[in-house]
Amino acid sequence: MSAEDSVLVRCPSCGENAAPRARFCENCGTALGTGGADPSLPSEVTLDVAPTVLDLDPATGEAGGNRRCAACGGVIADDGYCADCGTPGQSERDHFEERPATWVAGVCDRGIRHARNEDAMALAANGAFAALVVCDGVSSAPDSDVASLAASRAARDVLVAYGPEGPSSVEGATSRRIAGWTDAMVAASRAAGQAVRGAAEQLAATKGTDVADDPPSCTFVAAVVDHDLIVAGWLGDSRVYWLPDAGPAEQLSVDDSWAQEMIAAGVPRAQAETSPQAHAITRWLGPDAADTDARCAATVPNGPGWLLVCSDGLWNYCSDAHEMGELVRKFAGCGEPHAAAAALVRWANAQGGRDNITAALARIAPTVTEQR
Amino acid sequence: MAEFSAEVFQNEFLSDGGTDVHAIVSVTCTGAGAAGAGTAASATADAGGAGAGQVAEIVAVDTSGSMQGRNMEAAKHAAAVAVDQIPDGTLFAIIGGSHVATRIFPYPNARVPMVAMEPGARAEAKRAISTMAASGGTAISTWLRLADDLFATVPAAQKHLILLTDGKNESEPKMHLDQMITHVTGHFQCDARGVGDRWVVEELRKISTALLGTVDLIARPEDIAEDFAALVRKSMARGVADVDLRVWAPQGSQVLFVKQVAPEVDDLTSRRTEVNALTSGFPTGAWADETRDYHVAVRVAAKPVGSEQLAARVQIAVGGEVQASGLVKAKWSDDSTLTARISPEVAHYTGQAELASAIQEGLAAKASGDEATATVKLGRAVQLAAETGNDEATSRLRKIVEVENEEEGTVRLKRNTAKLDEMALDTASTKTTRVRRA
Numbered sequence: 001m002s003a004e005d006s007v008l009v010r011c012p013s014c015g016e017n018a019a020p021r022a023r024f025c026e027n028c029g030t031a032l033g034t035g036g037a038d039p040s041l042p043s044e045v046t047l048d049v050a051p052t053v054l055d056l057d058p059a060t061g062e063a064g065g066n067r068r069c070a071a072c073g074g075v076i077a078d079d080g081y082c083a084d085c086g087t088p089g090q091s092e093r094d095h096f097e098e099r100p101a102t103w104v105a106g107v108c109d110r111g112i113r114h115a116r117n118e119d120a121m122a123l124a125a126n127g128a129f130a131a132l133v134v135c136d137g138v139s140s141a142p143d144s145d146v147a148s149l150a151a152s153r154a155a156r157d158v159l160v161a162y163g164p165e166g167p168s169s170v171e172g173a174t175s176r177r178i179a180g181w182t183d184a185m186v187a188a189s190r191a192a193g194q195a196v197r198g199a200a201e202q203l204a205a206t207k208g209t210d211v212a213d214d215p216p217s218c219t220f221v222a223a224v225v226d227h228d229l230i231v232a233g234w235l236g237d238s239r240v241y242w243l244p245d246a247g248p249a250e251q252l253s254v255d256d257s258w259a260q261e262m263i264a265a266g267v268p269r270a271q272a273e274t275s276p277q278a279h280a281i282t283r284w285l286g287p288d289a290a291d292t293d294a295r296c297a298a299t300v301p302n303g304p305g306w307l308l309v310c311s312d313g314l315w316n317y318c319s320d321a322h323e324m325g326e327l328v329r330k331f332a333g334c335g336e337p338h339a340a341a342a343a344l345v346r347w348a349n350a351q352g353g354r355d356n357i358t359a360a361l362a363r364i365a366p367t368v369t370e371q372r
Numbered sequence: 373m374a375e376f377s378a379e380v381f382q383n384e385f386l387s388d389g390g391t392d393v394h395a396i397v398s399v400t401c402t403g404a405g406a407a408g409a410g411t412a413a414s415a416t417a418d419a420g421g422a423g424a425g426q427v428a429e430i431v432a433v434d435t436s437g438s439m440q441g442r443n444m445e446a447a448k449h450a451a452a453v454a455v456d457q458i459p460d461g462t463l464f465a466i467i468g469g470s471h472v473a474t475r476i477f478p479y480p481n482a483r484v485p486m487v488a489m490e491p492g493a494r495a496e497a498k499r500a501i502s503t504m505a506a507s508g509g510t511a512i513s514t515w516l517r518l519a520d521d522l523f524a525t526v527p528a529a530q531k532h533l534i535l536l537t538d539g540k541n542e543s544e545p546k547m548h549l550d551q552m553i554t555h556v557t558g559h560f561q562c563d564a565r566g567v568g569d570r571w572v573v574e575e576l577r578k579i580s581t582a583l584l585g586t587v588d589l590i591a592r593p594e595d596i597a598e599d600f601a602a603l604v605r606k607s608m609a610r611g612v613a614d615v616d617l618r619v620w621a622p623q624g625s626q627v628l629f630v631k632q633v634a635p636e637v638d639d640l641t642s643r644r645t646e647v648n649a650l651t652s653g654f655p656t657g658a659w660a661d662e663t664r665d666y667h668v669a670v671r672v673a674a675k676p677v678g679s680e681q682l683a684a685r686v687q688i689a690v691g692g693e694v695q696a697s698g699l700v701k702a703k704w705s706d707d708s709t710l711t712a713r714i715s716p717e718v719a720h721y722t723g724q725a726e727l728a729s730a731i732q733e734g735l736a737a738k739a740s741g742d743e744a745t746a747t748v749k750l751g752r753a754v755q756l757a758a759e760t761g762n763d764e765a766t767s768r769l770r771k772i773v774e775v776e777n778e779e780e781g782t783v784r785l786k787r788n789t790a791k792l793d794e795m796a797l798d799t800a801s802t803k804t805t806r807v808r809r810a
Contacts, residue, residue, distance in 0.1 A: 072623070079685070079699060082549035084650070086622035086672075086682030353678065 009363035043122030070095055093117055093145065097338065098360075101125035104225075105338035106132065106360030107345045111313055111318055112353030114139065119311045119356035120148035124163070130225040131159035132360040135192065135218040136238050136311040138284060140244070143203050146198040148214035151285055154195035155188040162187075163226075173301060174229055181224050182296045185233030189220050193285040195291030200287045211336055217286025221253055222293060223309050225362050230307060233294030235283040238358075240297075241324050244305030252297045256283035273319060279312070304365040306332060306340075314348050315356035328361070337361040374404045374612045374659070376688045378698035381382075381717035383705050385710040389674045392461060392591075392628065393683040395700040397719040400663040405611035407530050407658070408462065426487060428457050428528035428560075430469040430606060431600070432515045434537040439506040443538050443567055446593030452498045453597040454534065455489075458603035462489045463526050466501060469515035470508030475522070476500050485525045509543030511578070514550035520556045530613040530658050531560035532689045533583070534603050536596065538567045541575050548679040549575070553582045561585050562601050566799075567593055569791040573798040581638060583718070584657035589794050589799045610658035612690055617654045618647055620685040626674040627684075630654055633721035634665035635706040658680045667721050667807070668700060677704045717807050720760055724804040726754040727765060731801035733770075735794055738785065747785055755781030762805045768797040 003014055067076040067089050074084030090110065094117045099105040104125040110117035118137025124130065135152040136143025161170050162184035170180035196218060197211075204211040219236025232252040233238035237260075240252040254260060259278040263269050272278060285292055306328050318324050331347065332340035344359040382395035408426035431454050432445045451466060458464050463486045466476040474480065478487050478498040487493050498542035512644040515535065523531045541549055560585035564576040567590045580587040590596050617640070621627050628653070640654040647653045654662070670683045705711055736748030750773050757765040760779045769775075771793040773783040 079682075079697065081682035081685075081699070082622075084623050086625075088680050088682070112676055179785065350675075 003248060014198075015305040020038070060139065064078055073235065092150075096121075097121045097342070098104065098295045099338050101130065102265075103337060103363040104130045104132065105204070105341050105343040106134075106309070106358065106362070107338075108134075108346045108358040109349070109353075109356065111357050112349055112356075114183065114356055116140040116145055117356050118124075118145040118148055119313065119358040120145070120218070121358050121360055122152040123360055124156050124160045126160075126164055126228045127161045128225070130362050131156050131222065132224075132307070132309040132362060133159070133161065133192075133220075133222040134190070134238050134309050134311055134358045134360055135220055135285070136313075136356065136358070138281075138286070139218045141214055141286070143199070144218055146199050147286065148204060148218040150195040151192035151218055153216075155192040155220065158188040158191045159184055159222060159224055163224075164291060170226065177226060177229055178298045181226065181229070181231035181298070182233075183226070184230060185222060185296050186293045188222055189233060189235060189285070189294035190292050192220050193289060196285045197217040197287050209221040211287050215287040217284045219281060219311070220285050221309055222294070223307055223362070225307060225364065228300055229298065230364070231296060231298045231299060233296045235270075235289075235292065235294055236281045237279065237287060238311045239309070241308040241310070241321055241328075242299055242301065242305065243308060243328050244301060244303050244322070245324040245329075246303055249321040250299070251321045254295070254297070256295070257281050269319075302362055306337075306365075307362040307364055309358075309360040310344075311356060313353075313355035314344060314359050316355060317348055317351040332361070332363075334364060337363050373693075374455050374690070375398065376690075376696035377402075377404050377667050378686060378688060378696040380686070380700055381715050383711075383713045383715045383718070384699060384701040385705045385707075385713070386674075387708070387711040388677050388704060389704055390704065390711070391671050391674050392702055393670045393672060393700060393702045394715070394718045394722075395668050395684070395686075395698075396633065396715065396721055397643070397666045397686040397698045397700070398663060398717075399617070399666065399688050399696065401612060401659045402661055404465045404609065404659055404661045407608045407610050407613075408528075426529045426613075427608070428463040428523055428531045429604065430465045430467060430486075430519050430522060430531075430560075431455075432469050432473070432519060432533060433537045434470070434503065434510065434539070435468040435504050435508070435511045436470040436537075436539060437507050438510075438570065440508075441592050444504070446565070446596050447503050447536055447544040448504055450536070450596035450600040450732050451501045451504075454604050455494055455497050455501070456599040457601045457608075457610060458494075460489050460491075460733050462492075463487065463528055464489055464497070464607075465522050466497060467515055467518055468521075469510075469512065469518075469537075471511045471514070471631050472508070473514040473518035474602050475518065476504060481500050481685070485522045491734060500804045505620055508538065510539050511544040511548070512537065512541045513544055513548040515563075516552045516566075516579070518547075520559055520807075523560050530607075532608065532658075533560055533562040533577075533605040534600060534607075535562055535579065536567065536600075537564075537565045537571055537576070540572050542636075550578070553579055557582045558655065561589075561607075563592055563607075565596070565599060565603075566592075566795070567596060571793055573795055577799075578782075581620040584655065585797055586636065587790070589795050591796070606660065607658075609660040612659040614691050615656045615659050616689045616692075618685075618694070619654070619670075620651045620666055621670045622672060622682065622686070623681045624668055625651060625683070627652060628665070628669035628671055630669075631667045631725060632656075632664055633667045633725060634663075634804045634806055637725050637804055639667075665717075665721065667718070670700065672702055675702075675704055677706045679704050699726050720807045723756050723760040723802065724762065727753055727760065727762060728801045728804075729758060731765070731769070731797060735798050738772075739796075743785055749781060750785070751781040751783040753781075754778055754783055760805065764800065764803065764805075765797075768793070768800055772797055 029361035074116040076085040076089030097224040100316045108121040133150035133152045137148035204271045216335040218249040219238040221234040221238035234253040237255040243249045259272040262272040331343035346359045379398045477497040563585040564580040629641045645653045685704045686698045730753035738746035776782040
C-alpha cells in the first residue's frame with residue numbers, strides 16, 4: 001500500500017488522490033501539476049484526429065452554417081466569442097447533441113472546469129430499438145477525448161449490427177434475447193477497446209511517442225432498448241439508470257471503482273463515495289487495459305419510465321438512483337428526451353460543472369413497444 | 373497604406389464573484405505616410421485652384437495689447453517659420469486674435485477664405501504676418517469661431533489649428549468660450565500654446581482636450597518658432613485621418629471608463645458616441661506613426677469559477693472600417709495566485725493617471741491658499757512619480773516642493789516658487805511615461 005501511495009498525487013484543492021501525471025483532478029477538476037503542455041491549449045494532434053463533423057440531428061443541421069452561442073443564441077464572431085454576450089463559442093467537440101429518434105436523445109458537454117470535453121456519446125435508434133453509448137475519457141491521460149469518441153462510435157456500430165435489420169440481428173424470446181444482447185454488449189466493448197488502442201497507436205505515431213507511455217483511456221457504458229427489454233453493459237464508473245414513472249428507481253450498472261469495492265465490503269455508500277480515492281476506477285478501456293469485456297445487466301420494465309445513460313459529470317451531483325429519478329422527472333415533464341437531457345446538463349453546470357457532462361435519455365413507454 | 377495593431381495587457385483572472393475587468397490596450401500605427409498623401413497628385417495638379425488638397429492648417433496668434441514688445445515680435449517670427457514648414461498644396465490661413473478675430477492671410481479682402489500653399493502665397497503670407505500689431509483684449513471664442521468658419525469652406529479631411537496666447541481669456545464671459553468649444557468639437561484638432569506666465573493652463577487645456585490636441589507652456593518667446601515648426605511637422609506626419617477607438621462590451625455589462633493613458637492622460641469616457649447598442653465610439657483624431665495606450669475598464673456579471681467571458685473588444689476604426697481589434701477577457705478562478713496578480717501595465721498607468729490628478733489638484737489647492745491639501749496632494753504626486761519612474765514629473769515637482777521622504781510622500785511646500793515652474797508642472801502633468809519592460 002505504501003508503495004502505491006508514493007506514486008499518487010494529491011489534489012491541492014479537494015485532497016483526492018490522482019494518478020501520476022494526471023492533468024486534472026478527477027473529483028473537482030482542479031488542474032494538477034506544472035509539467036507538460038498547457039492543458040488549456042488543445043494539442044494539434046487532437047484537432048487533426050478528432051472528426052470535425054459530428055452526428056448532429058439532420059433536421060436542424062446544426063453542424064454546419066453559423067455557429068450559435070450556447071448561452072444566449074447569438075452569433076459567434078470570427079474572434080471565437082459571442083457577438084452579443086461574449087461567451088466563448090464552443091467547438092463541436094466541446095458540446096454536441098444527438099437525437100436519433102423522437103424518444104432518444106443525448107447531450108455531451110465540456111462542463112465548466114475542464115479545458116476540453118473528454119466525454120463522448122454515440123446514439124442510434126430504429127423502431128423500438130435504441131443503443132446509447134457513453135464513454136468518459138480518463139483525464140489523467142492525454143488525448144482521452146480522441147479515445148472516448150472513437151470508442152463510443154465503434155461500440156454503437158457493433159450494437160446497431162445486432163439490432164433490427166442488422167447482419168447479426170438479435171431475435172427470439174426474452175431470455176434468448178438477453179443472452180444475445182449480452183454477447184453483443186461484450187462484442188461492443190471489445191470493439192470500443194480496439195478503437196481506443198487504434199487511436200492511441202495513431203496518436204503515438206503522429207507524436208513519435210511510445211503507446212505504453214501515458215496511453216489514452218476511457219470508461220464504457222452502453223444500454224440497449226429492444227422492445228420490452230433493457231440490457232446494460234459497462235467498464236468503469238459511467239452509469240445506466242432505469243427510472244420508472246412508478247416504482248423504485250434503480251442503477252442497472254455497478255461501478256468498477258474503488259468506492260464500489262468498499263461498498264461491497266460493507267462501507268456505507270456516502271462514506272465510500274466521498275473518500276479521496278472514491279473515483280479511482282478499477283476497469284477501463286485502453287492499451288493498458290487487461291480485460292475489455294463489459295459486465296452486463298438486464299431488466300424488463302413493467303411500465304413507462306426513463307432510461308438514463310450518463311457520465312460521472314452528472315451523477316457526481318446526484319448519485320442515488322431515487323434522487324436521480326426525481327431529478328429526471330423534474331426536467332422531463334414534457335416527455336421530450338432532448339430538452340430533458342439538455343436541462344440535466346445545464347443543471348450539472350449550475351452545480352459547478354466540475355467534470356465533463358454527458359446525459360443520454362430514452363423514453364420507454366408502452367407506445368414504444370407498439371411502434372413496430 | 374497605414375496599418376494598425378492592438379496589443380492587450382491584463383490579468384484576465386477574476387476571483388469568485390469578481391466583476392471588474394481592467395486592461396491596457398496598446399494601439400500602434402505604422403505606415404501612416406504624410407497628411408493628405410493619398411491625394412497629393414491631384415493637389416499638385418490643381419495647385420492654385422480652390423479646395424485642392426486634403427489638409428488644412430490655420431495658425432492663430434494672439435495680437436492683444438499685452439503681446440506688445442518681445443512676445444509680439446517672437447510670435448510673428450514663429451508664424452513666419454510655421455508658414456515655411458507648411459508644405460505646398462496644403463490649404464492654410466493666418467488669424468490674428470484679440471477681443472475680435474481678424475483674418476490676416478488670405479487678406480481680409482481676398483475672395484477665398486483659405487488658399488493652397490505655393491511659393492508666391494508663402495511670401496505674401498509672411499508679408500501679411502509682418503504687419504500684425506498688438507492692441508485690444510482677449511476673447512478666444514472669437515478666434516475659434518473664425519477658424520471654424522474658415523475650415524468649413526474647405527473639403528479637407530484633416531484640419532489643424534495652432535493657437536498661441538499670452539494671457540487670460542478676459543474680454544468675454546467664461547461661458548462664451550465653453551459654448552464655442554462645444555460648438556467646434558469634432559470640426560478640427562487644436563494644439564494650444566501659452567507663452568509667458570500670465571495665461572491660464574486650465575483654459576487652454578479645456579480647448580486642447582476637447583479638440584484632441586496638446587497644451588504646452590513656452591517659457592521664452594524665442595522658443596516659439598521652434599515649437600511651431602515642430603507642431604506643423606507633427607501635424608503633417610499624421611497620414612491617417614478620422615480614427616475612432618471602439619469599445620464593444622457584452623450585453624448587460626457596463627463600461628466604467630475609457631482613458632488614453634499614453635503618451636498623455638486623457639479621459640475619453642464622456643466623449644462616447646454610440647456605434648451600436650453594445651459598441652461605443654471615441655474620436656481620437658488623426659494618427660502618425662505612433663503608439664497610444666488606452667486603459668479600458670468594464671464591469672461584467674460574475675460567472676461561476678471556471679467560466680470564461682469576453683469582457684471587451686477594443687477596436688480601431690478608420691472611416692468606420694475596423695482595422696485592428698484587441699480582446700479583453702475574463703476568466704473566473706479560485707486560484708488566488710492567479711487572481712491576486714495585477715497586470716504591471718494596468719498598475720503603472722493607474723498610478724500615472726492618479727499622478728496627473730494629484731498634481732492638478734495639488735496646484736489648484738495651493739493657488740487657493742489651501743496649503744494642507746496642497747501638501748498632501750503634491751506629496752502623493754512625488755510618491756507616485758517615484759513609484760512609476762516618471763523622472764520628468766519628479767524633477768518638476770522638486771521645483772515646487774521640498775521632498776522629505778520620497779517613498780512616504782512627505783513634502784513641504786517651497787516658498788517663493790516661480791509661477792512658470794508651477795505652470796510647467798501643470799501643463800506637463802498629463803504626460804506619462806511608458807511601462808519599463810524587463
